Amino acid sequence: MLSTAFIVLVSCAPARLSYLPEIDAVGLSPFGAYISLQTKDDKSYNGELIALEGKSLTIGCPTLPELDFVDTTDVKKFFIQTYKYKSFAISNVLPLSHGLWMVFTYPLNVAISSSLRYADKKESRYYNIDFNSLTQYSRYPSGFPEGFSFKDYKPAIVEK
Amino acid sequence: MMKTILLMLVMSLMLFSSCLVMQQPTYKSTFRNINSFNNSEKNSFDEPYLKAHLKSGSLCIFTDTVWTFDEETNLIIGNAKLYNTQRVLEKTSVITMNVDTVVLFESNRQLNMENRKSRLASHTFLVVVDAAFGAICTSVPKACWGSCPTFYTGEGDYLFNADAEGFSEAIVPSLEYGDIDALYSLKPNESNEFSIKMKNEALETHVIRNVKILALEKDLSLTAYHAFNDKFFVTDPVFEQGLKYAMAEEGDITDLLRNLDQNERFSLSDSKNMKSKEEILLKFNKGTIVNGGLVLNFRQTLMTTYLIYSVMGYMGNTVSDFLSEVEKNNQILKKHNLIDDEMGGIDIYLVKGESQIYCGSFNETGPIASNLQIIPLPELPDEDEITVKLVLNRGLWRIDYAALTSIVGESEPIELLAERVSYKNEDNQKFLQALNSETEQLISMPGDEYELYFSLPESDEDFDLFLYSKGYYLEWMRESWLNDKNLLRLNSLMENPDRFFRKEAKRYSKYESQMEKIFWSSRIDTENFSSHE
Numbered sequence: 096m097l098s099t100a101f102i103v104l105v106s107c108a109p110a111r112l113s114y115l116p117e118i119d120a121v122g123l124s125p126f127g128a129y130i131s132l133q134t135k136d137d138k139s140y141n142g143e144l145i146a147l148e149g150k151s152l153t154i155g156c157p158t159l160p161e162l163d164f165v166d167t168t169d170v171k172k173f174f175i176q177t178y179k180y181k182s183f184a185i186s187n188v189l190p191l192s193h194g195l196w197m198v199f200t201y202p203l204n205v206a207i208s209s210s211l212r213y214a215d216k217k218e219s220r221y222y223n224i225d226f227n228s229l230t231q232y233s234r235y236p237s238g239f240p241e242g243f244s245f246k247d248y249k250p251a252i253v254e255k
Numbered sequence: 256m257m258k259t260i261l262l263m264l265v266m267s268l269m270l271f272s273s274c275l276v277m278q279q280p281t282y283k284s285t286f287r288n289i290n291s292f293n294n295s296e297k298n299s300f301d302e303p304y305l306k307a308h309l310k311s312g313s314l315c316i317f318t319d320t321v322w323t324f325d326e327e328t329n330l331i332i333g334n335a336k337l338y339n340t341q342r343v344l345e346k347t348s349v350i351t352m353n354v355d356t357v358v359l360f361e362s363n364r365q366l367n368m369e370n371r372k373s374r375l376a377s378h379t380f381l382v383v384v385d386a387a388f389g390a391i392c393t394s395v396p397k398a399c400w401g402s403c404p405t406f407y408t409g410e411g412d413y414l415f416n417a418d419a420e421g422f423s424e425a426i427v428p429s430l431e432y433g434d435i436d437a438l439y440s441l442k443p444n445e446s447n448e449f450s451i452k453m454k455n456e457a458l459e460t461h462v463i464r465n466v467k468i469l470a471l472e473k474d475l476s477l478t479a480y481h482a483f484n485d486k487f488f489v490t491d492p493v494f495e496q497g498l499k500y501a502m503a504e505e506g507d508i509t510d511l512l513r514n515l516d517q518n519e520r521f522s523l524s525d526s527k528n529m530k531s532k533e534e535i536l537l538k539f540n541k542g543t544i545v546n547g548g549l550v551l552n553f554r555q556t557l558m559t560t561y562l563i564y565s566v567m568g569y570m571g572n573t574v575s576d577f578l579s580e581v582e583k584n585n586q587i588l589k590k591h592n593l594i595d596d597e598m599g600g601i602d603i604y605l606v607k608g609e610s611q612i613y614c615g616s617f618n619e620t621g622p623i624a625s626n627l628q629i630i631p632l633p634e635l636p637d638e639d640e641i642t643v644k645l646v647l648n649r650g651l652w653r654i655d656y657a658a659l660t661s662i663v664g665e666s667e668p669i670e671l672l673a674e675r676v677s678y679k680n681e682d683n684q685k686f687l688q689a690l691n692s693e694t695e696q697l698i699s700m701p702g703d704e705y706e707l708y709f710s711l712p713e714s715d716e717d718f719d720l721f722l723y724s725k726g727y728y729l730e731w732m733r734e735s736w737l738n739d740k741n742l743l744r745l746n747s748l749m750e751n752p753d754r755f756f757r758k759e760a761k762r763y764s765k766y767e768s769q770m771e772k773i774f775w776s777s778r779i780d781t782e783n784f785s786s787h788e
Contacts, residue, residue, distance in 0.1 A: 242312075
């Protein structure tokens with residue numbers, strides 16, 4: 096168990112959200128929502144929500160063909176995210192053209208863009224929704240297809 | 256400007272706080288059969304995207320909202336994307352699908368994007384304000400970047416082509432000093448006359464006691480250099496040895512230092528300590544050089560300028576009290592020059608076997624004009640290869656050129672006073688008198704520009720020319736700086752500089768790399784923006 100957790104931490108951390116759709120295409124993604132959960136024994140799992148069957152919650156690494164399985168009774172808290180939030184990062188770059196005034200404008204821009212990003216991020220996430228509702232945000236909302244082998248799992252992001 | 260940005264901050268914080276309510280998703284519903292989907296009130300969604308999860312594990316997403324369901328044939332028809340079990344896209348086309356093959360239907364509607372649109376609008380406004388500020392800084396770079404009077408010898412008077420910048424360290428009257436800069440590009444006309452342009456391009460008051468030319472008479476084939484201790488040495492370029500090899504922490508930097516081409520080597524500061532030092536090793540062939548001298552073309556990065564601006568900001572509304580105290584108290588004055596003392600110059604060591612002999616230090620404040628100077632070396636070791644070590648503050652210096660030269664001898668310059676001063680295209684006797692007198696001063700305000708005319712004495716020999724400028728300048732306090740008052744940090748600089756430079760390092764390293772890149776890529780015309788008359 097410990098070694099499994101270690102492998103997950105090493106290989107799939109930080110899990111990537113880049114497979115998520117933009118906000119205006121949220122209904123057109125073939126993949127499950129991004130889920131980040133913490134168990135009662137303080138283990139963290141992050142990745143694509145693959146399926147929720149009974150009490151077994153399956154989480155896939157978005158970049159590697161690896162799956163994790165968590166019992167819903169062990170879950171302490173979680174959130175799901177269904178689309179990408181905006182970084183508003185250009186505001187961290189533009190003050191660099193303000194010369195030495197950037198000493199003042201850079202922190203202001205960082206504060207503003209951070210607050211915008213935080214609000215956008217919060218809005219893109221749903222916290223601790225009930226597990227019945229959670230199912231429909233998985234890759235396989237009706238459960239794993241018949242004959243599906245875990246070896247068949249293909250991550251959302253295929254590295255070239 | 257600052258008020259606008261503060262307003263933006265308040266607006267965004269309000270927006271931010273209004274969006275922190277935890278929510279449940281409402282845009283997605285699932286149905287076991289098509290009838291329940293059709294009968295659902297969810298069907299009243301404006302744009303119900305339909306996903307059909309097939310029994311085979313595949314997924315069919317009807318990508319537009321005009322799909323139709325034929326109840327007689329039990330078929331769904333529409334533009335769709337078909338994904339296999341692994342969610343790899345297999346085809347995009349018009350797809351006809353029997354509902355009996357579907358295990359689960361899923362409807363999705365577009366999310367409410369009003370909050371996102373509000374944030375984007377706020378951000379767009381901020382970007383426009385930032386871009387406008389950036390444009391101002393690009394068109395008047397000295398208003399945002401520079402300090403101290405600048406001098407130009409040629410046709411071009413672009414800030415970044417300045418031939419010299421005067422007394423950059425003299426930010427209060429007590430720190431007044433005379434500064435010497437080489438003017439190798441200055442070419443007198445056939446009548447041996449020449450002029451230099453002096454400009455105030457910053458938000459500063461320049462108090463100029465003297466501007467004169469130091470002319471080094473020498474044979475046409477020789478070159479005169481200014482040394483760090485205000486001496487002058489004549490050298491013979493015939494015996495000059497180019498750089499054989501230069502090594503810094505990042506590796507071989509020989510190509511960067513071999514030629515006078517403004518292709519400079521510089522490093523980034525240590526993000527943990529602004530006072531962190533680094534070393535550069537230079538190797539030269541000794542050739543036939545007996546009295547050697549190390550020639551270096553160098554200038555500072557923006558580190559010192561950043562520190563001066565920051566420290567003035569930390570003074571806030573006490574800046575005038577503090578500066579007047581500096582004038583009255585020598586101990587504070589000593590501490591006030593602390594930035595320069597702590598950072599130091601480029602220390603030069605001649606390596607002789609196991610020992611290293613300190614030869615002097617190149618040190619000239621200012622990031623704009625380069626300084627081509629010499630440091631005489633002690634007796635060179637009896638080896639074919641000469642090794643010189645430079646020890647310098649990390650991230651503070653830009654070095655363009657290094658060479659080992661042969662010193663012919665020391666030389667005394669002839670002082671040339673200005674014969675005419677032109678201000679706004681008219682000769683001005685009052686300004687001329689002020690510049691040539693030790694007791695009077697010329698007060699230059701932002702936007703002022705003076706043309707100073709000189710003549711070389713009759714001589715069969717050639718001259719190398721150097722600019723001597725003496726005075727001080729007062730940086731104008733900006734309104735926004737008042738908000739940055741932080742006497743604790745100021746006290747830290749005065750009482751515990753080691754701690755100050757460690758703390759400030761993190762703040763500086765945030766800006767540093769981009770700041771350097773933008774500063775030196777902004778090669779555009781400089782326009783004056785105000786005048787005191």
